[in-house]
Amino acid sequence: MALKENIQSLLTQVGELKANNAEELEALRIKYLSKKGEITALFNEFRNVPNDQKRELGQMLNQLRQQAESRINALREQFEEAAAETDHPDLTRTPDPIALGTRHPLSLVREEIEDIFSRIGFTIAQGPEVEDDKHVYGMLNFAPEHPARDMQDTFFIEKEIGVQKPTDVLLRSHTSSVQTRVMTSQKPPIRVLCPGRVYRNEAISARAHCFFHQVEGLYIDKNVSFADLREALLYFSKEMFGPETKIRLRPSYFPFTEPSAEMDISCNICGGTGCSFCKGTGWVEILGCGMVDPNVLEACGIDSKEYSGFAFGMGIERITNLKYRVKDLRLFSENDVRFLRQFESC
Ligand code: DAH
Secondary structure (H helix, E strand, O other), rough: OHHHHHHHHHHHHHHHHOOHHHHHHHHHHHHHOOOHHHHHHHHHOOEEEEHHHHHHHHHHHHHHHHHHHHHHHHHHHHHHHHHHHOOOOOOOOOOOOOOOOOHHHHHHHHHHHHHHHHHOOEOOOOOEEEEEEHOOOOOHOOOOOOHOOOOOOOOOOEEEEOOOOOOOOOEEEOOOOHHHHHHHHHOOOEEEEEEEEEEEOOOOOOOOOOOOEEEEEEEEEOOOOOOHHHHHHHHHHHHHHHOOEEEEEEEEEEEEEEEEEEEEEOOOOOOOOOOOOOOOOOOOEEEEEEEEEEHHHHHHHHHHOOOEEEEEEEEHHHHHHHHHHOOOOOHOEEEEHHHHHHOOOO
């Protein structure tokens, strides 16, 4: 009989209903369940069914409507879940593993030096890497024929490509050039730390590189003395290498300081008893320093009768080597992740 067959064929159709999106699903609901839908039409036909068949067909029709509704509801839930996921990503989900980078050891050490000096009032000053002779040498009291200016040390920059004329444009060979920049642009009191990259015409090897990093310190005020310099450096050494650290100052020469000294710290590897790192002496050299030469103050427009000051300069690679035993300088610029990963927890 027609109604029974219609119900059965719709039952199979309903069991296989599929929709690709919410619009398709709504079309299915209208097709089967709306007032003019196919199932509703069968219910209308049901009115004319003879009484003795009403029970059986009535049950079948109700089952058909239930199945259609539950199938359509199940499909609707699927779309709602998918939509909810795109609108509100699940924030509790474990993220895809993103490989974290590491801080470069030279940055770690530079920041530690900056941090230590900032606690005694030093601020950061920067200057250009491409400099002129005046700021790198002239105002720092280097005699015109000083060997540091020599082509073997300094990279000069050709003003016209391929034309090798004498030039006063160069890559700075030390961060002391930032001293002259600061002294000509600021009035004392001056208390600055100048970290940066410097360049020297050296063959690249484990112990030398054509670029490396320095931190320069400068303090200018009334009545600054050599004792202030010593105290500042002792404080730095203890903060950097531990409270047991001792320092010693050896007389030295730099054109821009008078008197000048080189500073050693007690070897932080053997504690001063002597090892292969300190060549059995118990001491390792870490920086150059001194009282700013009055000629430098005057060249920068600061009255040397009113003001005095101290300066120091250290190599960041050297300090990093002492802290982390990096023996080969080339490792710092090779970007080998196996080397860099060793500083992950620092
Ligand atoms: N500029 C020196 C160098 O590159 C380091 C240095 C020594 C800086 C003594 C200073 C200083 O400020 O007082 O070797």
